[in-house]
Amino acid sequence: KAGVTQTPRYLIKTRGQQVTLSCSPISGHRSVSWYQQTPGQGLQFLFEYFSETQRNKGNFPGRFSGRQFSNSRSEMNVSTLELGDSALYLCASRRTSGGLYNEQFFGPGTRLTVL
Amino acid sequence: DAKTTQPPSMDCAEGRAANLPCNHSTISGNEYVYWYRQIHSQGPQYIIHGLKNNETNEMASLIITEDRKSSTLILPHATLRDTAVYYCIVRPPSDGNQFYFGTGTSLTVIP
Numbered sequence: 153k154a155g156v157t158q159t160p161r162y163l164i165k166t167r168g169q170q171v172t173l174s175c176s177p178i179s180g181h182r183s184v185s186w187y188q189q190t191p192g193q194g195l196q197f198l199f200e201y202f203s204e205t206q207r208n209k210g211n212f213p214g215r216f217s218g219r220q221f222s223n224s225r226s227e228m229n230v231s232t233l234e235l236g237d238s239a240l241y242l243c244a245s246r247r248t249s250g251g252l253y254n255e256q257f258f259g260p261g262t263r264l265t266v267l
Numbered sequence: 268d269a270k271t272t273q274p275p276s277m278d279c280a281e282g283r284a285a286n287l288p289c290n291h292s293t294i295s296g297n298e299y300v301y302w303y304r305q306i307h308s309q310g311p312q313y314i315i316h317g318l319k320n321n322e323t324n325e326m327a328s329l330i331i332t333e334d335r336k337s338s339t340l341i342l343p344h345a346t347l348r349d350t351a352v353y354y355c356i357v358r359p360p361s362d363g364n365q366f367y368f369g370t371g372t373s374l375t376v377i378p
Contacts, residue, residue, distance in 0.1 A: 156310070185365070185366075187368075194368060194369065194370055194371075195305075195311070195354075195368035196368075197365050197366060197367065200365060208365045210365070242310050242311070244310070244311075255313045256313065256366075257310075257313070258309075258310025258311050258312070259310050260309060260310055261308075261309075261310055
């Protein structure tokens with residue numbers, strides 16, 4: 153079956169702009185999580201959505217937001233971009249949220265560069 | 268989440284077993300040990316997880332000490348494609364999908 157897809161794969165923006173990234177989870181998966189990866193901070197959890205509701209949120213400012221649609225697809229938005237937002241943004245999908253572990257699958261990521 | 272400590276880097280000869288250690292001395296009774304790896308420029312990939320018994324799958328084996336304060340991921344016959352950053356994560360299963368990846372161990376498999 154198809155894996156997690158993320159669009160776009162690469163993006164260049166300037167400071168002050170906003171950006172929307174998209175993630176399509178594996179069919180049947182209802183949980184979508186977002187992570188930011190930078191050389192300095194490593195992989196950091198942004199938030200998780202399950203059944204269109206935000207379930208967990210990491211320690212990021214309010215400029216970072218997300219949502220999930222009824223078909224489980226998810227978008228994340230970053231407003232008022234800063235240079236430090238340049239990163240690889242990864243999406244992970246999972247069949248359910250919580251409970252006994254079920255494997256999460258990561259997408260290839262969106263490489264965002266802020267100039 | 269319990270804090271984990273991993274060596275920043277390791278080398279392994281191709282065809283030999285790669286043993287990657289992880290220290291998690293503050294692990295709680297309900298926390299599992301998970302291993303993921305990330306090959307350059309790709310998303311992380313799940314490898315294996317366990318609670319207290321040793322686990323084995325087609326990719327690797329996980330050895331957890333009896334006191335659960337440390338564990339070792341074993342790749343039995345390392346190949347060049349196993350060159351990646353390996354993350355050891357400790358967390359309870361009820362924590363949704365919130366994983367703290369830490370800095371991991373950069374494994375280089377040498378031909």
